Amino acid sequence: MSTRSASPDDSGAGETEIIRLPARRTGIIGRVSDYAIRTLDGDDVVEANTLFRAALHSRPSEAEHRAEVRAGYPAGRALGVLDGDDLVGTAMSFPSALAVPGGAVRSMAAVSRIAVRADHTRRGVLTMLQKHQLADLAGRGEVFASLRASEASIYGRFGYGVAERIRSITVRSAIARIRPTVPRVGHTRLVDQTRIDSLLPALYERIGLHRAGMITRPDELWRARFLGWRTSSDLIRTAVHSDADGTDDGFVVYRTAKDGSGFTSFLEVIDLHGATPTATRELWRFLLSIDLIDSIKVMMQAVDDPLEWLLTDRRAVEVTGVEDATWLRILDVPTALAARTYAGGDAVVIEVEDPQLPANSGRYRIDGEGAHRTEEPADLVMSVAVLGALYLGDVAPSALACSGWLTATDETVLARADRLFRTTIPPYCGTFF
Incomplete structure (x- = not known):
């Protein structure tokens, strides 16, 4: 069991939070100056998650969710940098695979949850993490590593390059209508949120990696997503599209929140995938049909998405940004x-x-x-x-x-x-x- 001392105001996961791990003489895989690095396991990954959340200025996960947090960490893939017994840096990866141009799929590490404690930044902790993680992943025989960068100036020096861009959009629901000549195909239904744990992983796998850049989602990644959705303060819903034969071929997970003091809300798409352009189109038809929604926001859409070409008024779609993703x-x-x-x-x-x-x-x-x-x-x-x-x-x-x-x-x-x-x-x- 590890101990954690809160910041002086006892407000939770602040940047000054101190996380101590049990002292161990084994498991150290490297040392630089006063720092040691080792693989984390068991409850140590929960503390690593707390450090990561602190770096994002978020509170730690509730104690009742410790087992679920632990289940979101694949065994042997989390690293921790220690100053004595204090955990001051962490990084991990999910085992995944990447679709490349031409349709082949090769192994990939989905690198995530990188954090350095605020009072130990710019002292070589991140470099230490990256050096050991790259060597470890290459030693496992993985062909690629991929991450999402919080800052664009950090990861190029470790061999990462921007390989994909995404766009963010806002759709004005009041004027966004699919052209009447576009046929309606299949049916979209809301599903019980308690069923998505068993439904979505299988559906995503069935949809397949039909485009370069798509990745497989291991169980641990799904568990982390489900935990985040379940514990969110927002109202989160899921809809599934079935084709004309009744076979599920697409899904959308979205959240809604009040947009001011009136009756209307805004909707944000969290996760949307269709096996075919038709499935994706019909999911959008469903989203645009929801009443009392003033606007729909998407933060992670393909730069070539044809949504505006589906509509009677293409100006209902406003591109609010284009940024690096992979x-x-x-x-x-x-x-x-x-x-x-x-x-x-x-x-x-x-x-x-x-x-x-x-x-x-x-x-x-x-x-x-x-x-x-x-x-x-x-x-x-x-x-x-x-x-x-x-x-x-x-x-x-x-x-x-x-x-x-x-x-x-x-x-x-x-x-x-x-x-x-x-x-x-x-x-x-x-x-x-």
Whole structure:
């Protein structure tokens, strides 16, 4: 059992909260200066979660939910940095898999819950966590790591590159109507929130990874999501769409909250996935039909989503922002490059630099048939972070060359590289972790 001392005002999970773990002589996997790092297990992960929530200026989970918090941590995948017995930094990952261009799926670590205690920032704690986590994940044979960055300036130096962008939108419900010529297909129904634990994981798996950037959701990730939804102060509901044959093929989880002092509320989409464009369209038809909703907000929508094209008044959809989502770290460059497909055209040779995982460094020949190591002279030179940004097809090599992120021997090389890495649709993950 660990002990926790609250901040002086005893207000809960403040930045000054001190978390102490039981003293152990075993399990230490590294030391830097006064800090030790070890794998966390048992109740230690609950304390790690408390530290993470404190970094977000949130209170810890209630004591009654400790078992559920623990169940949201996969065994052996949480790290803690200690100053003596004080937990001052943490990071973890979920075992997942990533769909890449061409439809192949390869192993991926969904990195999450990274936190450093406020009085230990900028002392190398995050670097220590990242160094050991990357080595651990690569040692497990995982091909990719991915995370969502709270700050854009942090993770590039650890080999992560922005591989996917998302848009946020606000829909004015009063004028948002699906065009009458768009046929209604199937049926959308509300489901009991007590049933979603058994319903949604199977439905998400059935929907499948039909787009580059999508990821599998392990049980621990679902448990964490369900706990968050159950303990939310907002009213959360779930609707499921069935096709014309009665087969479930899409779902939406959303929350509603009062919009001022009147009768109307706003609705925020939390999680929406359809196996087909038709299923997604019909889920939107349902959302737009809900009475007393002034606006619908989506914080995580694909940048190419066609919602406005479905409506009689496309100006009912306001794009309120576009931001980075997937930060991709390639842990095994040869396997990653060989896994995805490339458009036809002449070959290019890229040189990849990866100081953290030097086995990745080297030259790779890429053409329409695939990719492999080579000793040929390099046409393009880039860091592993830049390769991560290029990998899913969200940004062209020429754009990164113009901004100084990679070097090319000449302009014709960039045209060839653009053609090879180009994809028909941009990547989209649709899962926050």
